[in-house]
Amino acid sequence: MAELEKLGNFTADDAPKYEDIxxxxxxxxxxxxxxxxxxxxxxRSSPRGRVALARAVGEGKMEFNQAMKEEAxxxxxxxxxxxxxxxxxxxxxxxxxxxxxxxxxxxxxxxQAGFRDFVLKKMLPNPDLLETSMLxxxxxxxxxxxxxxxxxxLLKLGPKWIDKAEGMMPELxxxxxxxxxxLSPAKGEKRGTVAFFLGCxxxxxxxEVSRQxxxxxNHQGFDVITPKxxxxxxxxxxxxxxxxxxxxxxxxxLDLFLDLDVDAIVTDCAGxxxxxxxYEELLAEREDHQRLQLFxxxxxxxxxxxxxxxxxxxxxxxxxxxxxxxxxxxxCHAQGITKQPRDVxxxxxxxxxxxxxxxxxxxxxxxxxxxxxxxxxxxILDRKxxxxxxxxxxxxxxxxxxCHLQLAWGMREAEMSQPVLHLSELLGEATPES
Amino acid sequence: xxxxxxxxxxxxKLGKENVVCEPEDLLVLGYDATPGLxxxxxxxxxxxxxxxVQEAIRIAREEGLPITPRGSGSGLSGGSIPAKGGMVLCLNxxxxxxxxxxxxxxxxxxxxxxxxxxxxxxxxxxxxxxxxPASQKISTIGGNVMEDAGGLRxxxxxxxxxxxMALKCVLPDGSxxxxxxxxVKDVAGYSFKDLLISSEGTLAIITEVTFRLIPPPQTNQTxxxxxxxxxxxxxxxxxxxxxxxxxxxxxxxxxxxxxxVEDYVKIGLPRETAALLLIEVDGHPAVVEEESAGVQKVLKxxxxxxxxxxxxKEEALGLATARRMALSAMARVSPSTLMEDATVPRSYMAxxxxxxxxxxxxxxxIVGTFGHAGDGNLHPTVLCDERDADQMKRAHAFFDDLYTKxxxxxxxxxxxxxxxxxxxxxxxxxxxxxxxxxMKRIKKAFDPDGILNPGKIFFDDQxx
Numbered sequence: 035m036a037e038l039e040k041l042g043n044f045t046a047d048d049a050p051k052y053e054d055i056x057x058x059x060x061x062x063x064x065x066x067x068x069x070x071x072x073x074x075x076x077x078r079s080s081p082r083g084r085v086a087l088a089r090a091v092g093e094g095k096m097e098f099n100q101a102m103k104e105e106a107x108x109x110x111x112x113x114x115x116x117x118x119x120x121x122x123x124x125x126x127x128x129x130x131x132x133x134x135x136x137x138x139x140x141x142x143x144x145x146q147a148g149f150r151d152f153v154l155k156k157m158l159p160n161p162d163l164l165e166t167s168m169l170x171x172x173x174x175x176x177x178x179x180x181x182x183x184x185x186x187x188l189l190k191l192g193p194k195w196i197d198k199a200e201g202m203m204p205e206l207x208x209x210x211x212x213x214x215x216x217l218s219p220a221k222g223e224k225r226g227t228v229a230f231f232l233g234c235x236x237x238x239x240x241x242e243v244s245r246q247x248x249x250x251x252n253h254q255g256f257d258v259i260t261p262k263x264x265x266x267x268x269x270x271x272x273x274x275x276x277x278x279x280x281x282x283x284x285x286x287x288l289d290l291f292l293d294l295d296v297d298a299i300v301t302d303c304a305g306x307x308x309x310x311x312x313y314e315e316l317l318a319e320r321e322d323h324q325r326l327q328l329f330x331x332x333x334x335x336x337x338x339x340x341x342x343x344x345x346x347x348x349x350x351x352x353x354x355x356x357x358x359x360x361x362x363x364x365x366c367h368a369q370g371i372t373k374q375p376r377d378v379x380x381x382x383x384x385x386x387x388x389x390x391x392x393x394x395x396x397x398x399x400x401x402x403x404x405x406x407x408x409x410x411x412x413x414i415l416d417r418k419x420x421x422x423x424x425x426x427x428x429x430x431x432x433x434x435x436x437c438h439l440q441l442a443w444g445m446r447e448a449e450m451s452q453p454v455l456h457l458s459e460l461l462g463e464a465t466p467e468s
Numbered sequence: 469x470x471x472x473x474x475x476x477x478x479x480x481k482l483g484k485e486n487v488v489c490e491p492e493d494l495l496v497l498g499y500d501a502t503p504g505l506x507x508x509x510x511x512x513x514x515x516x517x518x519x520x521v522q523e524a525i526r527i528a529r530e531e532g533l534p535i536t537p538r539g540s541g542s543g544l545s546g547g548s549i550p551a552k553g554g555m556v557l558c559l560n561x562x563x564x565x566x567x568x569x570x571x572x573x574x575x576x577x578x579x580x581x582x583x584x585x586x587x588x589x590x591x592x593x594x595x596x597x598x599x600x601p602a603s604q605k606i607s608t609i610g611g612n613v614m615e616d617a618g619g620l621r622x623x624x625x626x627x628x629x630x631x632x633m634a635l636k637c638v639l640p641d642g643s644x645x646x647x648x649x650x651x652v653k654d655v656a657g658y659s660f661k662d663l664l665i666s667s668e669g670t671l672a673i674i675t676e677v678t679f680r681l682i683p684p685p686q687t688n689q690t691x692x693x694x695x696x697x698x699x700x701x702x703x704x705x706x707x708x709x710x711x712x713x714x715x716x717x718x719x720x721x722x723x724x725x726x727x728x729v730e731d732y733v734k735i736g737l738p739r740e741t742a743a744l745l746l747i748e749v750d751g752h753p754a755v756v757e758e759e760s761a762g763v764q765k766v767l768k769x770x771x772x773x774x775x776x777x778x779x780x781k782e783e784a785l786g787l788a789t790a791r792r793m794a795l796s797a798m799a800r801v802s803p804s805t806l807m808e809d810a811t812v813p814r815s816y817m818a819x820x821x822x823x824x825x826x827x828x829x830x831x832x833x834i835v836g837t838f839g840h841a842g843d844g845n846l847h848p849t850v851l852c853d854e855r856d857a858d859q860m861k862r863a864h865a866f867f868d869d870l871y872t873k874x875x876x877x878x879x880x881x882x883x884x885x886x887x888x889x890x891x892x893x894x895x896x897x898x899x900x901x902x903x904x905x906x907m908k909r910i911k912k913a914f915d916p917d918g919i920l921n922p923g924k925i926f927f928d929d930q931x932x
Binding site for chain 1: 488490491492493495496497499500501503514540541542560561582603605606732793795796797799800803804805854
């Protein structure tokens with residue numbers, strides 16, 4: 035392989051592109067949309083500041099130092115700045131690149147690196163291993179939370195993170211992947227066939243939600259194929275900066291799903307959806323362009339899919355509730371899907387939809403951010419909960435497991451009685467059993 | 469390097485959370501939105517009161533540190549870049565709206581309040597603050613006053629400075645003065661507030677501003693007109709004014725700009741059209757109807773290719789937002805953008821466009837032009853790559869030639885962005901040695917030691 039040209043103080047592999055950094059003209063339009071800037075008032079914790087730090091590293095004016103590392107991980111990767119940026123700067127993606135640089139430039143001590151690799155490279159990519167035992171205690175280990183405990187100091191986890199991690203655990207059902215049939219047939223008149231991408235967190239923690247997703251799709255007239263051999267989408271690896279494992283997982287899923295003859299590949303996890311849509315860029319150098327495009331064109335969030343094919347509302351059971359909606363960052367900012375989930379909610383008979391203020395402002399979950407920066411995360415969450423309260427809605431709907439965990443936990447702590455439901459659960463409530 | 473004791477003194481007076489001196493923090497507080505300019509400060513302070521500003525200035529003066537005020541750093545001429553290092557005095561934590569006076573129709577706020585927050589707060593009380601610079605979502609009112617920021621509504625409503633009634637500020641010697649007040653008339657002595665408007669932080673640090681407010685227009689109508697050539701668009705502007713109609717907004721975008729904006733907002737702007745005008749009339753419903761009809765009549769007379777009336781508020785807002793995105797959207801297609809702020813008497817608009825076109829060809833550059841057509845204020849923007857030294861040289865030559873013409877026509881080198889670092893040479897050409905000398909004497913009267921924002925507006929004696 036040809037030697038890659040090195041950009042300043044970045045290493046050659048998985049480094050930001052200089053063009054992407056230069057794109058920022060420092061207009062500052064991103065500042066009011068950034069939760070971490072809003073929280074700290076610190077320029078380096080803003081998209082503009084982070085890109086400027088990356089630029090200094092790229093121009094050799096600054097080492098890839100501790101501050102760069104901190105900002106790479108303090109960024110929520112919520113992509114709100116991407117939506118706001120008229121110049122097309124992808125500060126979130128740039129920070130993901132910088133996370134990949136962290137593991138290259140500031141390697142962990144061997145034993146720590148070993149454990150991290152075990153979680154990211156062995157455990158998550160292997161669904162069987164991940165699901166062998168579903169006792170909650172084991173789950174903690176499987177998800178690497180034990181590893182987090184051991185390294186809480188190293189990761190600068192917040193003081194109360196362990197309570198939070200415990201408190202966030204939802205009631206667990208059997209993981210869905212093991213007992214969902216390979217083919218769930220359409221009910222009534224068949225409209226098509228879709229593949230279902232089942233996210234790790236969904237199958238492990240929100241099995242019931244995904245069961246509803248499949249049931250809803252069946253009821254809407256779609257055969258649902260759920261291939262057992264599918265693996266993690268790679269998002270956790272990407273956020274932790276392990277791009278190589280991400281690529282391997284991506285390749286596996288791409289090959290698996292492209293072999294199926296389906297109209298669409300549907301997911302009910304916004305995080306997975308965003309990651310799957312990014313395969314095109316991730317694998318650009320090693321995979322056929324047309325195959326990548328085909329794959330991308332088939333990936334659909336559940337709401338995106340239902341609105342595209344037209345949701346059948348006849349026969350739905352009315353849900354007489356006031357509903358508000360929190361937009362997952364990885365749906366609205368990363369995928370640009372804002373109207374469809376609202377349209378799905380509004381299409382359910384009986385529902386009164388009430389828009390909340392700052393619906394597209396991050397909830398503070400952001401992968402492991404909520405455990406690493408408990409205090410910052412809490413403040414971002416409080417802002418969200420205040421906006422939820424103001425709507426006086428009876429149900430809070432969202433469509434991403436990370437947000438779901440964070441919001442459900444936050445509302446319990448704040449003694450708010452409204453349930454948090456996934457969009458599929460709300461639609462499931464309206465969908466008759468037979 | 470700054471001494472540890474100075475930092476300690478600052479922390480003692482302002483609080484630890486309001487003093488920043490880590491190199492990475494300093495690095496990101498050494499720029500604004502002006503391309504190619506950067507200089508890191510030695511320390512950054514975030515005062516939260518006028519008294520804290522006084523303390524910071526006192527310490528800086530004792531240490532001989534230059535002081536550069538900063539809001540959100542969205543300026544376009546380098547005004548908030550600490551050109552000589554020293555202390556950056558960041559006012560964005562002084563962000564309280566202190567009073568909305570419904571009897572006197574004024575608002576008083578701290579300098580770090582975000583422009584749009586102020587506009588929204590007074591609107592909630594049924595009042596109107598018209599100045600709306602493109603960066604209003606993030607710009608601060610202190611910065612707006614210091615640069616005398618304009619915006620999209622200046623043709624009818626004027627610029628920031630037209631709304632300033634009083635300023636509270638700290639002088640370089642640490643004393644506090646309030647100039648102006650809530651009285652509609654005030655001719656007592658020198659009008660310091662007018663001297664401070666657009667002084668770019670070189671005379672005093674503003675900590676509080678009182679603005680005059682007006683009742684909001686009852687309704688408005690937004691129109692888009694497309695043209696086959698840019699001269700016709702220029703002609704439409706003059707004809708509308710000649711028909712005695714003063715629209716609240718009359719913005720122009722050329723083909724390059726239209727395409728860049730459309731790439732980002734995707735609201736169906738016509739990519740093939742040579743120019744478009746975004747026109748808004750506002751006021752009493754009867755007046756709006758009459759003026760809207762008048763504008764449409766003129767547009768038909770000059771043969772606009774298409775006239776489009778915004779169907780509702782959302783669409784109108786979308787169009788104005790699209791226009792605000794122009795500069796940043798152009799940054800999308802090229803690594804660097806060099807924007808200027810040439811302003812001519814309105815009657816020279818068409819010539820200015822022709823000159824821009826001629827010079828773009830002469831210097832082989834891609835130039836997108838947009839701006840406030842009604843004000844004769846254009847923003848020709850060169851799409852370039854700062855790594856290409858030859859191209860950058862040509863870009864500067866382009867602006868050099870353009871400003872020669874602009875000055876010949878009685879125009880100005882800056883309509884609303886200020887002089888800062890970027891345009892000192894052009895200012896000297898505009899006002900001449902006599903003009904610069906007077907400005908320097910005024911500067912000396914306020915700031916005899918030259919510690920406030922040195923290196924801005926004009927060259928230091930030893931520099932030139």
